[in-house]
Amino acid sequence: MTGPPLSLWRVAPPEASRAESGTGTVALAAPMPAASAGAFSVWFHEAMRRGCRRSQDVEVWLPAYRGKSLVRLLTWLVTERLAGPGAAVTWRLDKRQGPDSVARMLTALGWAGITRKRDGRVIELTGQPPATVSMPDPECFTERIGGQDLTFSADYGVFSPRRVDDGTALLAAVALSQPAVDTVADIGIGYGALAIALMVNETARSAVATDVDSVALWLAEANARRYAVDLKVTCTPNPLDVPPTPLTVCNMPTHIDASSSGALMAGLVQRTRRGRLLLVVHRALEGRYTRHLANAGLVVDRHPGPAHVVLAARARRSP
Numbered sequence: 433m434t435g436p437p438l439s440l441w442r443v444a445p446p447e448a449s450r451a452e453s454g455t456g457t458v459a460l461a462a463p464m465p466a467a468s469a470g471a472f473s474v475w476f477h478e479a480m481r482r483g484c485r486r487s488q489d490v491e492v493w494l495p496a497y498r499g500k501s502l503v504r505l506l507t508w509l510v511t512e513r514l515a516g517p518g519a520a521v522t523w524r525l526d527k528r529q530g531p532d533s534v535a536r537m538l539t540a541l542g543w544a545g546i547t548r549k550r551d552g553r554v555i556e557l558t559g560q561p562p563a564t565v566s567m568p569d570p571e572c573f574t575e576r577i578g579g580q581d582l583t584f585s586a587d588y589g590v591f592s593p594r595r596v597d598d599g600t601a602l603l604a605a606v607a608l609s610q611p612a613v614d615t616v617a618d619i620g621i622g623y624g625a626l627a628i629a630l631m632v633n634e635t636a637r638s639a640v641a642t643d644v645d646s647v648a649l650w651l652a653e654a655n656a657r658r659y660a661v662d663l664k665v666t667c668t669p670n671p672l673d674v675p676p677t678p679l680t681v682c683n684m685p686t687h688i689d690a691s692s693s694g695a696l697m698a699g700l701v702q703r704t705r706r707g708r709l710l711l712v713v714h715r716a717l718e719g720r721y722t723r724h725l726a727n728a729g730l731v732v733d734r735h736p737g738p739a740h741v742v743l744a745a746r747a748r749r750s751p
């Protein structure tokens with residue numbers, strides 16, 4: 433990435449992102465700040481893989497609920513991609529996020545001259561990053577899916593980080609028992625367990641995927657590289673932002689608000705006009721999702737497991 437240096441890089445979740453002229457944003461999750469003249473935005477998973485214009489001023493808005501291990505990963509991003517020589521870097525966090533232990537972590541990681549200031553409820557830790565830092569290894573685990581033992585990097589507060597979720601495993605088993613496809617779409621891919629399992633087990637030759645979490649997408653890309661499988665990811669809440677595919681799979685995110693859930697389901701229904709859908713939900717929610725798909729005119733079959741159910745939906749054939 434070329435051009436004049438930026439006056440500020442901000443690494444931030446959506447609620448703290450703003451597009452100000454001359455500044456750059458590394459977006460940790462969708463939505464990205466709206467484009468505006470002279471402002472520059474890049475997804476976290478993209479900033480991790482390519483060089484960026486450096487800045488003498490960097491702000492890191494540490495997201496809550498992602499675990500302290502994210503501090504190490506963001507130190508790598510700041511040091512190796514964003515901060516120019518002698519840059520001042522400010523970490524902004526709520527006092528409930530443990531600023532003292534974050535300051536100790538930064539010192540142990542080689543940060544120098546850390547000072548502490550308070551701005552309302554926010555604590556600011558400012559210091560100089562080390563000259564260089566090695567890429568941290570995310571936590572990982574190995575599990576058998578289909579006929580393959582698969583190792584997944586899964587860390588930084590992503591869904592089901594210690595083992596493959598039971599719903600994901602049920603959806604994989606149903607998809608693996610069905611005809612192979614050229615390309616599968618995995619909507620809400622997380623760290624990639626489902627799409628990668630389908631490709632490694634040769635049920636799909638390639639995959640396209642979405643998620644609203646750019647850190648999860650970075651893990652999914654890293655996991656796909658481990659198996660040299662063809663995965664293209666897009667950070668978006670809209671399932672229609674990836675091309676139509678003969679098969680779409682989704683382990684439905686159920687802790688999102690009603691309007692996001694409605695928009696996601698509407699996009700999944702649209703995709704099903706052009707290909708099959710396998711959607712896994714907890715059995716307690718089966719009625720609600722079955723009604724949604726059936727009311728949209730789709731034919732729905734069920735594949736129940738102990739706690740989850742896979743809803744297999746397809747368009748009704750015209751008479």
Ligand SMILES: C[S@@+](CC[C@H](N)C(=O)[O-])C[C@H]1O[C@@H](n2cnc3c(N)ncnc32)[C@H](O)[C@@H]1O
Nearest residue numbers: 591600620621622643644645669683684685696
């Ligand atoms: C139940 S988890 C499933 C993750 C992964 N597919 C698995 O099975 O391990 C749901 C995922 O959907 C993502 N998500 C939430 N809303 C979304 C949306 N509108 N579009 C795409 N992904 C979304 C979450 O960030 C999360 O990674």
